[in-house]
Structures are given as structure tokens and as C-alpha cells.
Amino acid sequence: MLTDQSFRIILASKSPRRSQLLREAGLPFIVRTKEIEESYPAELPAEEVAIFLARKKSRACREFLETSDDILLTADSTVIVEEEILSKPTDRTEAQAMLRKLSDKRHVVITGVCLLTAQQEVAFGDATYVTFAPLSEAEIDYYIEQYQPYDKAGSYAIQEWIGLCKVKKIEGTFS
Template sequence: MNLNYPLILGSKSPRRKEILTKAGFEFSTEAKDTEESYPLDMPHTEVAAFLAEKKGQAFAEDEKYTDKIILTADTTVLIDNELLEKPQDEEEAFSMLSKLSGRAHQVVSGFCVLLNGKFEKYSDETLVYFNPIEEEMIWDYIRNHKPFDKAGAYGIQEGIGLTHIEKLEGSYFTVMGLPIHKVYQALAAYSKG
């Protein structure tokens, strides 16, 4: 897709970069550190889009991003209406993966498109079904893959994500961190046709 403005992916995530590249977009990557807090009374399904917009606001404050499309994103994992964020250590990662074992959970990926001070935010949700995971397998995954940069302590494209997810209701790429089908539709508004 040929866009009318340069595209910047505002993320350090190698997974989001890979998805956007495979979808055929030309872009550069820049990330700004953003404090990832949200109102405690916010519905958990809205947190990902809220944080994606917050990440976009970090770019809006800088004039050098005028006439550039900024794409930011965030992913959250929910089970029993509990938000599973990025684990702080091995014990927290083990606790999260134990909760997900043999159960279904929601993954919500939100993204924000920013151009010249105008924000548009979107989100997409996928239901993920995990087969039961043995304790030894969980510890092995944590030690080998160190999933401390991933909401819910796992990546769908590696380790137990590959071997223990039984089925999805929704988009694989939403679980990976970027609902590319919705991103494509959103960016089409800025294409040369």
C-alpha cells in the first residue's frame, strides 16, 4: 500500500515490526518510553486502546512528527476479568501461565493512528483456548524464552504458545500484538489508491 505520508511504527516490538513488514508496508521504527498506567475504573477491554493512544500522545508533542503517520499499539490479556500484564519475575510468570493452563482467555490488541494531532484508536479481541500445561513445561518455557516483555507471560509464536494453544476465536495477529486486518483498513484512508 502506498501511503500519502511516511509511516512510523512507534514500538520496540519485533513482532509488530514483523507483522507490518509481512503486510507490505514501508515504515521506520521509533519508540518513546511511555508510562503504562490507566484509570483503575476503566473497563479492562478498553485498556489496550487507551495505552496505544497514550503511546501516540508521546509523538504528538514533537513537531518533527508533523505530516507523518504514527502507529502505536498495546496488547492486554484477560482471564476472569483480571488483567494479566507483563510479568515482573519468574514467579509471576508462572502464576499467570498456571491461570491460563487448560482455560480460555481474551487477548485484546489496541492500536492508535496519529496524523497531525488527530488520533483514531481501535481494538480487536481474540479468544484463546489453552490445553493444560504441565508445571515442568511452564518452568522450562519461562527459563528458555524469558517472556517478561509479553502480557500474560507468553508469545503465541514460540514455545507453549506453539504447542499448547488448542484454538483461537479471532485473529492470530491480534494475539501476536497487532490486528493487521484492522490496521490495513485504518491506513487505507491515507493511501494513494
């Protein structure tokens, strides 16, 4: 764990998983959030959307930087299957449709990260390929009922039941 830290990390995210990752890394941080519209240009290549949105969030939250030692951290994840971006579902029907599309298929999860200070902006992304086993309608309904995936790109979180029971293969990082 870092003890002699001269900077302050500001996580601009409501994601419990992102907070958990920073805690596990032993990094002290504070959480500040702001509602940001997660829109992007239609012509933007799918593999660039996560980085674009992470940058957009950082720029919208720039006001959270109070000193030159502050580091603002934002991130976004996109799920892409058969060249289609699966965003966060707005309702149960949309979540069901997304999980059906992912069933028995390989897809890519791209996470974009942006670090912003008063002096500099750095953005990068990482891709993980995930292959789902077949999902029955009962399994899809169970997952949606139990885990309420309405705040998750592609309607799932790999650290939940679906990742434990229905992921056949992961190529890349789990976290």
C-alpha cells in the same frame, strides 16, 4: 508492496512482532521508541485498557510527527482471564503465576491500536479468544527459561513454542 507512498509510518514500539507485521504487509516504516508508563485508571473496564494504553502511547510520542504526512502507529495488548488483566510479568515468579492462571482456560487478548497524524487520531481494538491446554509445571518452567516472556502481556507470545504446542483453540486473528 506500496511504492508510490507520500506518507511516512512511524512505529512507536519496541515489539519485534509489530515490526514483523508491518514488513509482512509490505509497508515501509521507521521505529522510534520512548519509555511510557503503562498505567491506566483502576475504574477503566478491562476490555478498554488496550485502546486506552495505545492512545496514551501515541499522545506521549506526538513529538515524533515531523510533517503533516507522518502517521504515528502505537499499539498495546492486554490479556484478560476471569476478569483479571495479566500485564507484563516483572519476574519469574509472576510469569509462572500468570501461566498457571492461563493453563486449561479460555482467555481474551485485546489489541488496541492508535493512528495519529497532525490532524487526526483514530483508535480501535480487536479481541481474540485463546484456549490453552493444561500446562505442567515443567512446561511452564521450560517456556519461561527458553523464551524469557518478561516483555509480553500474560507472559506469552502466541507465535512461540507455547502457541504451537499448548493452544487448543483460537477464535479471532492469530496476528
